[in-house]
Amino acid sequence: MANIQQIAQEAGVSVATVSRVLNNATSVTQKTRLKVKRAINELNYEPSMLGRNLRKSESRLILVLLPSISNPFYNEIINGIQNSSIANNYNILLCETDSKPERENIYFNMVKNKLADGVISMDPTVNMQKLNELAKNHPVILCSEYEEGGTIPYVTIDSELAAYQAVKHLIRLGNEKIALISSDEKFLYARLRRAGYERALKEFQLPIRDEWIYHTKELEFQNGVQAMRMLLQLEEKPTAVFAVSDTLAIGALKALKAESELPNPIAVVGFDNISFSNMTYPTLTTISQPMYKMGYLAVDMLMNSMKDEKVESIVLDHELIIRDSTMW
Amino acid sequence: MANIQQIAQEAGVSVATVSRVLNNATSVTQKTRLKVKRAINELNYEPSMLGRNLRKSESRLILVLLPSISNPFYNEIINGIQNSSIANNYNILLCETDSKPERENIYFNMVKNKLADGVISMDPTVNMQKLNELAKNHPVILCSEYEEGGTIPYVTIDSELAAYQAVKHLIRLGNEKIALISSDEKFLYARLRRAGYERALKEFQLPIRDEWIYHTKELEFQNGVQAMRMLLQLEEKPTAVFAVSDTLAIGALKALKAESELPNPIAVVGFDNISFSNMTYPTLTTISQPMYKMGYLAVDMLMNSMKDEKVESIVLDHELIIRDSTMW
DNA sequence: CAATATATTGTAATCGATTACAAAGTAAAA
DNA sequence: TTTTACTTTGTAATCGATTACAATATATTG
Known part of the structure; x- marks a missing residue:
């Protein structure tokens, strides 16, 4: 698989210019832009997210913690999370903890390791102490289950x-x-x-x-x-x-x-x-x-939290x- | 968050030595190993997967394609995939395509972009042509739904x-x-x-x-x-x-x-x-x-495929x- | 003790992108 | 035609790890 150097060479420009084309930067002439695009097509190039993520220090991945996927309650929430994430150019990683601390640790480490940018937890069995610890340095939102009097923002019903x-x-x-x-x-x-x-x-x-x-x-x-x-x-x-x-x-x-x-x-x-x-x-x-909405809002809140905005918890309406x- | 340089400095050793400690390499004295570990604890250091992944050119992430998570049929298969993946030190990314080509493209690009190391597709609505194209350069396994006479290995029932x-x-x-x-x-x-x-x-x-x-x-x-x-x-x-x-x-x-x-x-x-x-x-x-087994085997097959071993398709038994x- | 073998550690290149800053090119103004 | 202002492009540092290879320290042998 080709890398950015090879594209630069093929197109007869510098890597910086290739990068600019990739990121739709303004200051590239139509002519060079075309040269680069031709080279990209020629070599069937796909930019490596690994390189990009390392440089930008982000993964554009959201962790979604839940105890078990087999509980259909989560289906619609996940749908909401999924759609909202994609709209924000993020992807989600569904994480079944099976209520096991080892599993939970794996996922917490992914966040600490920069393999994920934030967490939405729907897991009632989550270790709240650890989650609070994580929330000090990383964006975390609680969805459905929350902590009374805690500091992590949540979206839930009454x-x-x-x-x-x-x-x-x-x-x-x-x-x-x-x-x-x-x-x-x-x-x-x-x-x-x-x-x-x-x-x-x-x-x-x-x-x-x-x-x-x-x-x-x-x-x-x-x-x-x-x-x-x-x-x-x-x-x-x-x-x-x-x-x-x-x-x-x-x-x-x-x-x-x-x-x-x-x-x-x-x-x-x-x-x-x-x-x-x-x-x-x-x-x-x-x-x-309102499960779909709950999931959708959880992502909105997470996005705001990532922008370091203050995030208010939300209590949604239910229906009999x-x-x-x-x-x- | 500290990086490997800072640990090296704190411990008074080189980054190479820190890396060796992180990866349990043999040739490190007990004494320096301790120094490094102390520094790691001191600075609360967690190695960045982004750096590691870039260097190793792998993400240890498996994509699991399915049309919709709301179909309970997939529950047990996913369980099998999950357990098997974790046993192999991989994580899975559940990807709902909603049978939409745009969604599918996002996920295919993740693989091409090195954000995922392989694919298990359970999606009957997948674009087989594109998947075959992907399978030329990346490990792909079909689970449950497969292609008659195709080249991608599958695990299914009769x-x-x-x-x-x-x-x-x-x-x-x-x-x-x-x-x-x-x-x-x-x-x-x-x-x-x-x-x-x-x-x-x-x-x-x-x-x-x-x-x-x-x-x-x-x-x-x-x-x-x-x-x-x-x-x-x-x-x-x-x-x-x-x-x-x-x-x-x-x-x-x-x-x-x-x-x-x-x-x-x-x-x-x-x-x-x-x-x-x-x-x-x-x-x-x-x-x-045998849904759990199917999922479990799919991961095994994917692992073999990643090792460039020849992978045989499997037809499992069912039961009335x-x-x-x-x-x- | 010197010479050699072996174990441990360090230096620096590397993975593949982004981006600040410098340099070159082009257009506009004098 | 200069000079100046602005666009476009290039150079090189950077993100954070791994690892080949070099260098040093230690152990072993004669």
């Missing part, structure tokens, strides 16, 4: 309010025994959604019972199935369930279908509005997050999508 | 045989009117799966009727819903359906549930065994591809997973 509204919806439908399927409360979103759940129950003077609150280890479908099975084994069964994610809710629905001898249907509300939530039977009532799982 | 077996299963259950929900036949997998479908029907002297073959534009759930609706409007309705992807099959199931006045249930078989396929109602009978959608 999880507490959303949960409150979801549960209130169940109450309005006449449910008094409402269970919660949540994940690990080390995650902020889980704590917030639980808080919303409790606020709604308290407001209507309904009991908050420990055995109606189930914590799963992960967010896979199977965890939802498992959780629902446990709830169905209780002596006093709930009549409705609020799950902190669609994946859990869908698992719960599955477990309910398997249980043929239920006197009354149990209502289920999920969270995220993943595309599959409209394909289940019954279709799932859920909270819709009412489907069959609360009206069968 | 789609024709799998489809044949899926349809044969439907025939054995007594179905004689079997529909096909396929995608665009510009994709090889679609042509192969249709061929398998037709082979099974012919073998049992069953009719191949054009109105029972529906082609969707995309692979989203909604396309499956749409396809099934059309099939249900036919005068002579099929009693079973084979869909070339789980997403389409799941959409079809959804459309079937919506239709309450069916005299007999319609059996459905999908393809891919995505994780959702076990969460639908009824659960989906499908063909399971029988669930409720063919026995209700």
Whole structure:
């Protein structure tokens, strides 16, 4: 593969001139510009980004941290990030941490090593201390999951309010025994959604019972199935369930279908509005997050952060999508 | 951020020695090694990959091309690719082409520009001509979708045989009117799966009727819903359906549930065994591809290709997973 | 101890671009 | 035709590492 020297030689000009042509600098005559372009075509030349990046000390790559790509919740956010990045002439590196510190370290090092220019983290399992450390010297934005009272800018929704509204919806439908399927409360979103759940129950003077609150280890479908099975084994069964994610809710629905001898249907509300939530039977009532927008904005914020502008955190609006799982 | 010069100065040695310590070269005394390490810690130094990559003319990045991350089919493959890459000290760049040539060009240029060392393409919509061109100078492996009679090594399954077996299963259950929900036949997998479908029907002297073959534009759930609706409007309705992807099959199931006045249930078989396929109602009978393995092997093949070894294409085994959608 | 072999360290070129500054060329003004 | 102002081009330093080769230090041998 040819390099800039060879082009310069072929075109009979200096490397500086070739570089100017490559970067559309103004001060190059039409005539020399043509000579250079001809040489470029002749030798099938593509400028090396390695050289350019080293000189400019940038990689135009954004790291996107997420625990696992298999959670469909991230799909639309990633779409937003992707489109926004490309519009800004950046590319993204999707980084599955699998919630493993070793993996996380690899990616943090990439940033320190200048292999990436900034980070958007959607990973609730991220090591916040290390991330804060990184954020001192590098642009970092949190997307969806964030740190309360932290210094890293974030874009998210009001999880507490959303949960409150979801549960209130169940109450309005006449449910008094409402269970919660949540994940690990080390995650902020889980704590917030639980808080919303409790606020709604308290407001209507309904009991908050420990055995109606189930914590799963992960967010896979199977965890939802498992959780629902446990709830169905209780002596006093709930009549409705609020799950902190669609994946859990869908698992719960599955477990309910398997249980043929239920006197009354149990209502289920999920969270995220993943595309599959409209394909289940019954279709799932859920909270819709503006995922695409969230991703898009996260990149905007990162770009501003790179320009050393002050970046304000953003809280976006959500929406309750009412489907069959609360009206069968 | 400190650079290698400063470390050399701080430690009172030459840059070469620092580099040797960084790369665990043998010929460094314990004493100087310590001096250097102390300086590294002192100045909080992280070597710049930009410099290293330029010098070594490699980026240790693999591009993974796929049309869209929202298709859950790719999840497990990506997992395999990811794990295998990390084991080989590479990172992957997930590249959604959205089936747009502009996007594709961006990524191809990254390879030409030395920003990535190789490509694994899972994108059926890829421009094969350009990819072949790229493959002349850079390592490329095809994963899942491939080119018949092409020169780029691939890892895949026998789609024709799998489809044949899926349809044969439907025939054995007594179905004689079997529909096909396929995608665009510009994709090889679609042509192969249709061929398998037709082979099974012919073998049992069953009719191949054009109105029972529906082609969707995309692979989203909604396309499956749409396809099934059309099939249900036919005068002579099929009693079973084979869909070339789980997403389409799941959409079809959804459309079937919506239709309450069916005299007999319609059996459905999908393809891919995505994780959702076990969460639908009824659960989906499908063909399971060894997705993780496929991804893992693709990286192995790429590594060999980078070492300029000859790489043989691989056809892996599949499996028919029988669930409720063919026995209700 | 001197001569030689070996282990350790340093010097400087190199990867491929960008860019400040200098030099040469061209156009405009005197 | 000079002189001046402005454009265009070239020279060489630079980004931050690796590494061939040279130089020096240390160990081994006779």
